[in-house]
Amino acid sequence: MSLWNTQAVRWGKHQFSQSPFEPTRRVWPAGVRLAVMVVLFVLVTGLAAGMRSVAGENPVLSLLLGAVAAVLALTVYAAAVRFLEQRPATELDTTAAGSGLRVGVATGLGLFGVTLALIALFGGYGTEGGVSVGGALTVLGMMAGVAVVEELLFRGIIFRLVEELTGTRGAMVVSGVLFGGLHLVNSGATVWGALAIAVEAGLMLGAVYAATRTLWMPIGLHLGWNFALSGIFGVTVSGNEDQPTGLLHGVLSGPEAITGGGFGPEASVFAILVCAVPTVVFLRLAKRRGRLYTRGQLRSAGTASAS
Incomplete structure (x- = not known):
């Protein structure tokens, strides 16, 4: 192993170490840290x-660069x-990573599976064409990076630091609304779709973080849900019409309240109802x-720890 690689590994271990250390500088106020x-x-x-x-749609590059983006984001955050x-x-204790990611991914896959089953029960989902394993791998790499970056930003930073300013309930509302608002920039976005995302995903993922106080399960749940949407069943994710095609090419038809319309199943009433349960x-x-x-x-806890 080269000297550069050895130093990089040591630096990475230092950043993710859970050992307490003596503060060397004053901790800035929560609002400043948030900004x-x-x-x-x-x-x-x-x-x-x-x-x-x-x-692009290259599965090897997507998996590689998705992993690079995830590791970079985790390291920068730590x-x-x-x-x-x-x-x-x-909140990024590596000893909890394996179980948190496994449970989160399984939960995300299961929740969307139930959602799509309800849509299909009402005749709203079908497929056309064959299958694409390469497409599924491309989506997996892309969604891995998305899940890590978005959860670090919205739960690790916004939820956690707004919580210091307003308490848990305020943090859930603020992070949920901002998370929904982020999806308004997607090509097929709608106001209803953004509101649905804020409720079903923003509140659910905030609740998961509040209960576990680890970011691994929200990351896994986010990844499992998004991968099921696009990587397996081939439907639009959050109004993003420019995404690669996954394993299947899904087709939605019927009332928008059932299928979510152009925004995708996340704007379906079924998605909101299904995600309300884990929330x-x-x-x-x-x-x-x-x-x-x-x-x-x-505030009392922060004062006590600083004294």
């Missing part, structure tokens, strides 16, 4: 989008937390674990 980290991750998001553009907050990024389950779990915080509780 700095959002700007930083806007740059990371742009870089990841550039990688997806370079990969380094920013250590520098700006003077603490290890415990309630994880919120109840978070409450049972004492992880629904008020602003005062978080």
Whole structure:
């Protein structure tokens, strides 16, 4: 192994280490950290989008650059937390990565499977053409990068730092609305679709993070849901009409309330109803674990840890 590679591995291990360390500088207020980290991750998001553009519909490049984007985003996030907050990024504890990702991916696949089954039951889903394994791999690489970058931004940064300012409930609303709003830039976006995303995905993923206090399960759930949508069943993801075709070429037909129309199944009433179930389950779990915080509780905890 070259000297550069050895130093890179050591630096990576340092960033993800969960060992406590002595603060070397003052921790900035939550609002300042929020602004700095959002700007930083806007740059990371742009870089990841550039990688997806370079990969195009090449499955090998998509898998490779998707992995690079995910690792880059995770490393930047962990380094920013250590520098700006003077603490290890415990929400990215690598010992919880395997189980969190497995459970999250399985949950995402299952939730969308149920959603599409309900749409198909009402005659809203069919397929045409053959299958494309290469297309599925292309989507997998693309969605891996998307899931990691978006969850670090919306749950790791926005939810977590807004929670310090407003408490858990405020963080869920703000991160959910902003997450839905992000999807208005997609080519086939609709206001209803963005609102549906805010409710079914923004609130659900916020509830998962609140209950687990780890980013691995939200990342896995996000990946499993998106991959099932486009990578397996071949339907539009969040109004993004320019995405590669996955394993199947799905065709939606019927009332938009059932199928989601041009925005895709995420704008279906079935998606909202299906995702409401885990949202309630994880919120109840978070409450049972004492992880629904008020602003005062978080401020007291921060003061105690600083003293």
